[in-house]
Structure formats: C-alpha cells, structure tokens
Amino acid sequence: SSRWLVLAIAMVRFYMEKGTHKGLYKSIQKTLKFFQTFALLEIVHCLIGIVPTSVIVAGVQVSSRIFMVWLITHSIKPIQNEESVVLFLVVWTVTEITRYSFYTFSLLDHLPYFIKWARYNFFIILYPVGVVGELLTIYAALPYVKKTGMFSIRLPNKYNVSFDYYYFLLITMASYIPLFPQLYFHMLRQRRKVLHGEVIVEKDD
Amino acid sequence: MEHHHPTPLTLESSGWAPSWPWSGSGEKGPGTLRICRTILQVEILDAKTREKLCFLDKVEPHATIAEIKNLFTKTHPQWYPARQSLRLDPKGKSLKDEDVLQKLPVGTTATFYFRDLGAQISWVTVFLTEYAGPLFIYLLFYFRVPFIYGHKYDFTSSRHTVVHLACICHSFHYVKRLLETLFVHRFSHGTMPLRNIFKNCTYYWGFAAWMAYYINHPLYTPPTYGAQQVKLALAIFVICQLGNFSIHMALRDLRPAGSKTRKIPYPTKNPFTWLFLLVSCPNYTYEVGSWIGFAIMTQCVPVALFSLVGFTQMTIWAKGKHRSYLKEFRDYPPLRMPIIPFLL
Numbered sequence: 001s002s003r004w005l006v007l008a009i010a011m012v013r014f015y016m017e018k019g020t021h022k023g024l025y026k027s028i029q030k031t032l033k034f035f036q037t038f039a040l041l042e043i044v045h046c047l048i049g050i051v052p053t054s055v056i057v058a059g060v061q062v063s064s065r066i067f068m069v070w071l072i073t074h075s076i077k078p079i080q081n082e083e084s085v086v087l088f089l090v091v092w093t094v095t096e097i098t099r100y101s102f103y104t105f106s107l108l109d110h111l112p113y114f115i116k117w118a119r120y121n122f123f124i125i126l127y128p129v130g131v132v133g134e135l136l137t138i139y140a141a142l143p144y145v146k147k148t149g150m151f152s153i154r155l156p157n158k159y160n161v162s163f164d165y166y167y168f169l170l171i172t173m174a175s176y177i178p179l180f181p182q183l184y185f186h187m188l189r190q191r192r193k194v195l196h197g198e199v200i201v202e203k204d205d
Numbered sequence: 206m207e208h209h210h211p212t213p214l215t216l217e218s219s220g221w222a223p224s225w226p227w228s229g230s231g232e233k234g235p236g237t238l239r240i241c242r243t244i245l246q247v248e249i250l251d252a253k254t255r256e257k258l259c260f261l262d263k264v265e266p267h268a269t270i271a272e273i274k275n276l277f278t279k280t281h282p283q284w285y286p287a288r289q290s291l292r293l294d295p296k297g298k299s300l301k302d303e304d305v306l307q308k309l310p311v312g313t314t315a316t317f318y319f320r321d322l323g324a325q326i327s328w329v330t331v332f333l334t335e336y337a338g339p340l341f342i343y344l345l346f347y348f349r350v351p352f353i354y355g356h357k358y359d360f361t362s363s364r365h366t367v368v369h370l371a372c373i374c375h376s377f378h379y380v381k382r383l384l385e386t387l388f389v390h391r392f393s394h395g396t397m398p399l400r401n402i403f404k405n406c407t408y409y410w411g412f413a414a415w416m417a418y419y420i421n422h423p424l425y426t427p428p429t430y431g432a433q434q435v436k437l438a439l440a441i442f443v444i445c446q447l448g449n450f451s452i453h454m455a456l457r458d459l460r461p462a463g464s465k466t467r468k469i470p471y472p473t474k475n476p477f478t479w480l481f482l483l484v485s486c487p488n489y490t491y492e493v494g495s496w497i498g499f500a501i502m503t504q505c506v507p508v509a510l511f512s513l514v515g516f517t518q519m520t521i522w523a524k525g526k527h528r529s530y531l532k533e534f535r536d537y538p539p540l541r542m543p544i545i546p547f548l549l
Binding site for chain 2: 155162
C-alpha cells in the first residue's frame with residue numbers, strides 16, 4: 001500500500017512539473033527537458049520501490065509544492081514574474097536533481113560520497129531559502145486575492161458556509177512557523193545518522 | 206501499602222524451598238506449625254536505560270501489580286501509579302493492575318521494567334471538560350454575544366424556528382453526554398495522557414464554535430425543503446439520541462459496578478438495542494445518525510464535516526472494538542459488522 005502511495009505521489013509530481021514549466025519557464029526549455037526526464041525516472045524508481053522517505057514527510061512536501069504551483073503561481077497571474085518565484089523554483093530544481101541523483105546512484109549501488117554529501121548538506125541552505133521564496137510569493141499574492149475575492153464563498157448561501165481565501169493564505173503562512181522547523185530538524189537528524197553514523201534513540205510512544 | 210501478615214516474616218530467604226516449621230523467631234512455642242510463605246523480591250529497572258530504580262524485598266507472592274506500583278510511588282513520588290507502566294520485557298506489553306505476582310513468569314526476584322506514561326488525567330475529567338465546552342460555546346453564538354457578529358446584531362434573536370430547534374438539540378446532546386459521563390458510563394481505564402485533553406478540547410470546542418457561528422448567523426439560510434426537511438431531520442435526531450442512550454444503558458448493565466469484566470453485548474427488550482444483532486458498536490451507529498440528522502436539519506456544511514470526521518474516528522474505534530471482541534470470544538455472532546450493518 002505504501003508503494004501505491006509513492007507511485008501516486010510520483011505521478012502527481014510528474015504532472016506538477018509539467019505545469020510549472022509550461023506556465024513559467026517558457027524560455028528555459030533545457031531545464032524543462034531535464035526535469036521531464038527525471039520525473040519519468042522517478043516513476044520507474046517508485047515502481048521498483050526504493051524511495052526511503054517517510055510518507056508523511058514526502059506528503060507534506062508534495063502538498064506544499066502542489067499548493068504553491070497550482071493555487072498560487074498558476075492561479076494568480078500577476079505574481080508570476082516575481083523574483084521570489086524564481087527563487088523557490090531554483091531551490092526546488094537543485095533539490096530535486098540532488099535527490100534523484102542520490103536515488104539513481106543508490107539504485108546502481110555506486111553512490112559517490114559527493115552525492116550523499118550533497119543530499120544531506122545542500123538542504124541546510126536550500127530549505128530556508130526555498131521557504132523564504134515561497135513565503136514572499138504568497139505575501140505578494142495577498143493584495144490580488146483580497147481585491148478579486150478569488151476562491152472564496154460569501155454568506156448568505158444555502159449551504160451556510162463561508163471561506164475566505166485571503167485569511168486561508170494568512171493561516172498557511174503562519175503554519176510555516178511550526179511546520180518548517182519540524183521538517184528541518186528531521187533532516188538534520190537524518191543527516192547526523194547517515195553522515196556521522198550517530199545512533200539516535202527515537203522517542204517511542 | 207502494608208500487608209498485614211498473620212505469620213511473622215522470619216526469613217530473608219531467596220529460595221523457593223519452604224523452611225522447617227519450627228525455625229524462626231520462636232514467638233510461638235515449638236510444635237506449632239507455622240507456614241512460612243515464600244517471599245519474593247522485586248526490582249524495578251528503567252526500560253530505556255536499564256538503571257535500577259527500586260528494590261523491594263519481602264514482597265508477598267500474592268501481591269498485585271497495583272500494590273507494587275504503590276510501593277514504587279513511595280520511593281519515587283513523582284511517578285504516581287497511574288503513570289507507571291510496568292512490564293516483564295522492556296518492549297513488551299504493560300502488566301495489568303490486577304495481575305498477581307506469583308502468577309507471573311518470574312523467579313524469586315521479579316524484574317520489572319518501568320516506563321513513564323507521562324502526566325495522566327482521569328477520563329471523567331476529560332469528558333466533562335470536552336463536553337461542557339461545546340454546550341457553553343454554542344450558547345454564546347445563539348445569544349449573539351457581542352464581538353461575534355456585527356454590533357447591530359448583539360443579543361438579537363433569529364427569526365427562524367429551525368435555529369431555536371437546533372440550539373435545543375445541540376444543547377440536549379451535550380447535557381445528555383455530561384449526565385452519562387457522571388452517572389452511566391463505567392470506564393475500564395481510569396486515566397489517559399494529559400496531552401489528550403488539549404487535543405480533544407480543541408476538536409470539540411473548535412467544531413462547536415465553527416458550527417454555531419453559521420447556524421446562528423444573521424444571514425443564516427433555512428433548509429431548502431423547509432418544515433418537511435426539519436421535521437424528518439428532527440425525527441432522525443431524536444430516534445438516534447434515544448438509541449444511543451439505550452445502548453449506553455445496556456452496556457452499563459453488562460458490567461457490574463467496580464468490575465472490569467468484559468462480555469458480549471446482546472439485544473434486550475428495548476427495541477433500540479436490537480441493533481446489536483447487526484452491529485458491534487451500535488452506540489457509534491446512533492451517534493453518527495444523530496449528527497446526520499442535525500446536519501440535515503441545519504443544512505450546514507460545517508455540521509456535515511463534523512459528522513464526517515466523527516464518523517471516521519468512530520469507525521476506527523468500532524473496528525478496533527470489533528476485532529478485540531472477535532479475539533476474545535470464540536462464539537462471537539458472525540452476522541455483526543463493526544458500525545454499519547452489512548457494510549462497515
């Protein structure tokens with residue numbers, strides 16, 4: 001059942017990457033093709049079932065990516081030219097390349113130390129930079145969301161519910177505060193385990 | 206907890222061999238048969254660090270785990286019995302309070318591994334808090350207390366009958382739950398971890414506020430099919446509340462006061478309990494039914510979402526309960542499903 005989940009995540013990623021580049025990187029085709037190849041590779045990886053990432057961590061990452069791409073950059077055209085968009089896309093690109101190289105070489109059983117080192121060290125800079133890019137983008141989108149009232153439902157309506165996308169975005173931004181450190185420290189712990197062979201006593205429940 | 210020993214403890218023996226009837230402190234005259242019981246020693250180690258935390262000697266073989274826990278609390282008062290988990294194996298299951306020392310696979314020195322379960326809080330306290338919240342919070346919205354809706358609506362009353370009806374139903378539901386907690390339910394566990402109260406209260410109180418906000422809103426829209434819809438929904442709600450209460454009473458009667466015995470529940474003369482023929486946990490079935498009724502009555506999406514989340518959680522619980530019934534009773538009725546007849 002976890003394989004199915006991994007496959008589903010891979011397929012979603014595949015379509016997501018396609019969407020990203022169609023809407024934003026019209027000029028950067030090399031990257032587009034590069035990414036498409038890697039996305040295909042991931043599907044193969046998933047079929048073999050070698051993705052070791054925990055489902056929850058992967059789930060959080062994938063949903064935040066889908067959210068950023070489809071609910072922010074795709075839907076809110078005015079912000080597509082923001083520098084912050086380029087910022088997080090670059091971070092994502094580098095992260096994915098590193099990650100997939102890591103998986104590929106692990107599969108081939110010939111993992112150069114540099115790749116392993118990169119996977120467990122790049123994130124130290126990339127994660128915070130990516131978060132800054134994402135947050136700045138959402139922040140830039142706020143005025144447009146408020147003005148247009150997009151994705152929102154107002155009262156009265158026969159289902160007696162309302163939804164304000166503007167406040168939803170504010171809450172999302174606030175949720176980075178508890179979520180990001182958890183992911184970050186999780187990666188740091190993984191790093192200590194893998195690179196320094198530290199035995200980490202997990203808190204059991 | 207001291208034991209009152211009818212015979213004096215005379216030996217610090219660590220062997221199973223009974224001592225000769227005439228050895229000992231000689232309080233009674235020679236020729237008196239004195240039964241010297243084997244005495245056990247107990248050591249308690251930390252399950253993670255294996256550090257020796259406590260050593261008890263002169264422990265009666267018929268002592269229970271509960272008594273051992275009380276003795277342990279004396280040396281470590283911060284670990285009251287409810288937060289102690291004692292096991293024979295560091296990674297094994299917790300021993301029950303009723304387990305008797307000599308019936309366990311231990312030698313003359315029993316070794317137990319201790320795990321701190323964290324701060325504990327009684328089930329009754331948690332239930333009372335998590336149910337009193339929604340009762341009170343809903344009323345704040347019903348009476349349109351200031352700062353919720355615009356100031357021109359402060360302390361006004363809705364012109365829709367269904368809104369008043371909904372308040373009665375919601376309040377009745379939680380008053381019923383509070384009374385059941387105080388007078389009906391018999392809990393098999395005394396306590397739960399403290400962090401649960403924060404989690405549970407956030408869930409109950411949060412959803413109550415969210416639902417109440419829309420139902421009591423000045424811009425509330427009554428159900429599409431009007432009085433017909435409301436009457437039908439009310440009937441569903443009332444039937445399911447009666448059903449839920451009947452099941453709680455039936456479950457209570459299964460278990461005499463103070464005992465922890467478990468038996469298969471069966472239908473009684475009360476027609477509402479006949480659902481036991483088809484379902485292991487009809488109390489959950491009726492509870493979901495009540496909320497579906499309430500959702501139809503108010504035609505409010507947050508209520509529907511609350512019902513859905515509740516249904517998901519109760520299904521998980523029902524499946525667990527069903528599984529443990531099957532494990533414990535060989536003759537468990539095969540027709541029964543966990544929560545939805547024939548389906549789930």
